[in-house]
Amino acid sequence: MIPFNYLGYFFKHFGSVIYPKEVLDELCIFLEQLKGEESVLDVGAGTGVMSEFAHRCNSNLKYVAVDPAEGMLKYAPNYAQVHVGMAEALPFEDDNFEAVLMGESLHHFNDPDVAMKEVVRVLKKDGKLFIYDFDFGTFRGKAICTMEKLLGEPGHFYEVDALKKMLESHGFKVEISKHKWRYTVSASL
Numbered sequence: 001m002i003p004f005n006y007l008g009y010f011f012k013h014f015g016s017v018i019y020p021k022e023v024l025d026e027l028c029i030f031l032e033q034l035k036g037e038e039s040v041l042d043v044g045a046g047t048g049v050m051s052e053f054a055h056r057c058n059s060n061l062k063y064v065a066v067d068p069a070e071g072m073l074k075y076a077p078n079y080a081q082v083h084v085g086m087a088e089a090l091p092f093e094d095d096n097f098e099a100v101l102m103g104e105s106l107h108h109f110n111d112p113d114v115a116m117k118e119v120v121r122v123l124k125k126d127g128k129l130f131i132y133d134f135d136f137g138t139f140r141g142k143a144i145c146t147m148e149k150l151l152g153e154p155g156h157f158y159e160v161d162a163l164k165k166m167l168e169s170h171g172f173k174v175e176i177s178k179h180k181w182r183y184t185v186s187a188s189l
């Protein structure tokens with residue numbers, strides 16, 4: 001397993017490097033759908049890299065970060081409310097958030113299908129989901145998957161068509177944009 005609990009300092013200082021400009025542009029476009037002070041949940045937030053980028057696009061939103069690794073969460077920005085928890089058992093009531101973000105975290109979940117049920121449960125009606133992750137349909141995506149599995153990670157990497165089907169099975173309308181070996185998903189219930 002990757003010892004995320006001890007990698008907070010590293011992710012705080014270098015985690016943003018892996019977010020290309022196209023992904024940040026897509027994130028800002030996604031957040032344009034939220035016009036007020038809606039609540040946004042960053043799942044597998046780590047040190048809050050995704051929330052920090054989102055905050056630069058829209059600082060009116062209420063940011064909530066959830067992650068099992070306290071050693072990552074302790075570096076989250078102070079405008080984010082932090083919670084220790086797993087994607088498969090989100091520590092929130094039903095119908096709580098207007099949007100959910102996942103930055104390079106989906107492939108680390110033990111059970112993405114259970115996690116997605118949880119996401120649907122905590123999202124409000126017409127809730128929205130943004131995912132950024134690595135495309136298993138590319139050479140680089142496959143290489144990262146192999147490396148992570150060697151490190152004992154679950155390695156739930158998706159090809160974009162399979163991910164679209166999975167998300168649709170949970171009731172999402174899905175748009176996926178490919179960015180070389182990475183993708184972003186903009187979805188809504």
Ligand SMILES: C[S@@+](CC[C@H](N)C(=O)[O-])C[C@H]1O[C@@H](n2cnc3c(N)ncnc32)[C@H](O)[C@@H]1O
Nearest residue numbers: 004015044045046049069086087103105108109
């Ligand atoms: C590669 S880091 C990404 C962190 C952050 N989203 C970013 O973009 O820098 C993956 C994160 O997923 C978290 N994680 C691992 N298993 C998880 C699970 N079952 N539920 C929620 N988060 C999980 C890890 O603790 C880690 O912080």
